[in-house]
Amino acid sequence: MPRPEQQTATILLSEKNPFDLSMLNKEGKRSLAIVETDRFGEGATKETQDLMRSMMSAHLLGPVMPEKIETNFDFHFSEILNSLYDYYGKKKPRIVKLSGQVKPAIRDETVERKQFDQATSHSGGLDSVYRIVKLLEQREVPLAVHLKNLNAKGNFREALASEEQCRAWEVPYLSVKLRNGSGSTGFETMRTRDLLLALTVAIESAPNKVKTVLIEGGMGNSKDFHFSENADVWKWFNQLLKETGLDVEVVGVDPGDIETIGEIIDLEKKLGISILPMVQNCFSAPFQVDNNRRKWERETPIIAEKSSSHWCGSCHKCRRMTLGRIYYADPRFKGVSKKEIEYFVQDTYHWMKLYPNNADLLSQSFLSHLAAIG
Ligand SMILES: [Zn+2]
Secondary structure (H helix, E strand, C coil): CCCCCEEEEEEECCCCCCCCEEEEEEEEEEEEECCCCCCCCCCCHHHHHHHHHHHHHHHCCCCCCCCCCCCCCCCCCCCHHHHHHHHHCCCCEEEEEEECCCCCCCCCCCCCCCCCCCCECCCCCHHHHHHHHHHHHCCCEEEEEECCCCCCHHHHHHHHHHHHHHHHHHCCCCEEEEEEEEECCCCHHHHHHHHHHHHHHHCHHHHHHCEEEEEECCCCCCCCCHHHHEHHHHHHHHHHHHCCCCCEHHHHHECCHHHHHHHHHHHHHHHHCCCCCCCCCCCCCCCHHHHHHHHHHHHHHHHHHCCCCCCCCCHHHHHHHHHHHHHCCCHHCCCCCCCHHHHHHHHHHHHHHHCHHHHCCCCHHHHHHHHCCC
């Protein structure tokens, strides 16, 4: 019997940008790059910069996991790929050097900037907003780092909202822009997504000598979790960061669900700042938002009027927001009638029946809060 053809992918590093990688395989070309900056990597050791290229490669390779990988640069930290493959029950890949090698420029390892104890990955959504305001409550100001174009959708609105929030709350804000043609999307992107995110935040804030990088928690130990969501993987990864000379620990902050909205309403009162209206969570495409809102403006006029321009009303994130604000008595919702609440509850139960895929994304917290107000 003939042996099945070995899957091969070629990873090519650009000669101009040390963080610009392409992957060629039989399905075509994918790419991932950090663009519009020549300071990314500054303040981090050469080893940490090498690790970043390996992490970016892992994000490109994650959806396909080919057996053989050819590279035009010196591939360090192959243990990332070995662990990733092993996690999904695959044999470790064979990494082969191509003949024409590119030597990446090493960015200045000695750069130092203003010190911060913590950096937090900041998408502009509810959970990342919560991480910031919780620190503000403790009179700590973190460095917020936004990674633009990490996800397939909503990137422009997230970038705008995250920057506006930080300006309003006087939190220093840095943005790293990805050119993301990785094709790594959907649930499978979680094979590597959060490791890439955390490492990017850690490197961008390396000159600031941060000790802790905060990201969204909810990691677990079983194989039901993807590689970049697994608590043991994070232990190993934190160790790996230290080995490259990056003295930082990545910590996942566990978000509550509807409870988080209640806590934020309390924090608004305590800190005297407006938070919820600035949160960008909506899952609808921008062109759907107005359409979705129309129904709510007709049936629940006060809820619609008192919801932010980021709110479509109908996606699961916007329903989560409305539910939390009703349950935890957001003062801005004071004039909302029983009739509007009833409409919201009935419509949400109906929507869950109609779209079981969306209902699957709902937490126990969502269901119990909905039952309580219904
Ligand atoms: Zn929405």
